[in-house]
Amino acid sequence: MQINCIVIDDEPLARNTIESYIKKIPSLVLLGSFENPLEAFHILDTVQVDLIISDIQMPDMTGIEFLKILKNPPFAIFITAHPQFAVEGFELEVLDYIVKPYSLERFAKAIQRAQKGIAYRYTKSMGEDEYLKVKDGNKTIFLKYNDINYIEGMKDYVKIHNINKSIVTMTTLKSLEQLLPKEGFIRVQKSYIINIKKIVSVESSKVILTLNRFEVPIGLLYRNELFRRLQL
Missing domain, CATH: 2.40.50.1020 (LytTr DNA-binding domain)
Structure with missing residues (x-):
């Protein structure tokens, strides 16, 4: 399953790390990489974005604030050095919170969650639902029936x-x-x-x-x- 994703992080080194990990996972297609959430608005209006991979704490707008203002937000994975802010995103469909520093293995595990979430949305729209969507703490997870x-x-x-x-x-x-x-x-x-x-x-x-x-x-x-x- 192909996953169209974008990256948002104000730190160039952090963006480079995420981009390098994305290249190692064949199912991920990177549509754009941005320094702040405001730069990402246009791409969400023009193409289908399945997944946002974002920092939380950024100068102009936090990743959680950005997700809250989107009309039909994609799933999200937050990569952050400040996990205490994760509680703010409880009502959002955040699949995972990755704490910096992190490994490719940890990143791949989060992408597996994303694959389940996107499969859930697809099968739900086709009337062939195979998953139960529930909250596990602040994360949205998908359990096969x-x-x-x-x-x-x-x-x-x-x-x-x-x-x-x-x-x-x-x-x-x-x-x-x-x-x-x-x-x-x-x-x-x-x-x-x-x-x-x-x-x-x-x-x-x-x-x-x-x-x-x-x-x-x-x-x-x-x-x-x-x-x-x-x-x-």
């Missing part, structure tokens, strides 16, 4: 138990239930939604999942619908 084992509700938060790790995000189980594909997920208890494909076995009062053979209790209000869906 097939990688999710189960989701646990904790009042105003949920814990998504993924193949590789668990992610806590500020939302409700009810909100996520409306976003998840009905054919792949089902609520089995007040505090649990499970991925149907991850079921190992079903008993009268519990479901056993593939992830460490975790046992999820079946709530009385949800049993009939679960058994109907599983044709039991």
Whole structure:
């Protein structure tokens, strides 16, 4: 997947480093490199930009301020020596915050996040959504539905138990239930939604999942619908 990107950083050495890393990643196409956000406005009006790779602290305008004023902002990766400013971008679709100095490996990891985000937007527009978009701290991340084992509700938060790790995000189980594909997920208890494909076995009062053979209790209000869906 080709990713059209631009670079914004007021330090020439920092821009050169980013540009050199971009050249090493075949999927990235650099459309422009700019000293400040104001110089980047024109390119966003003329071509499709998928990703902004930007510093945060710059003299005329911060990277976060720039992202906030864009009508339909692309995804963003911030590379900064001042990570404390990252909290300002919570409501934005920032994929990663890279702290200077950093390696090509760290940069490549951020680009992998970008590939998932852009794939999410594309499949969403085509009606073939494969990802769940959630906040992990100040970052926007994209989880493949097939990688999710189960989701646990904790009042105003949920814990998504993924193949590789668990992610806590500020939302409700009810909100996520409306976003998840009905054919792949089902609520089995007040505090649990499970991925149907991850079921190992079903008993009268519990479901056993593939992830460490975790046992999820079946709530009385949800049993009939679960058994109907599983044709039991």
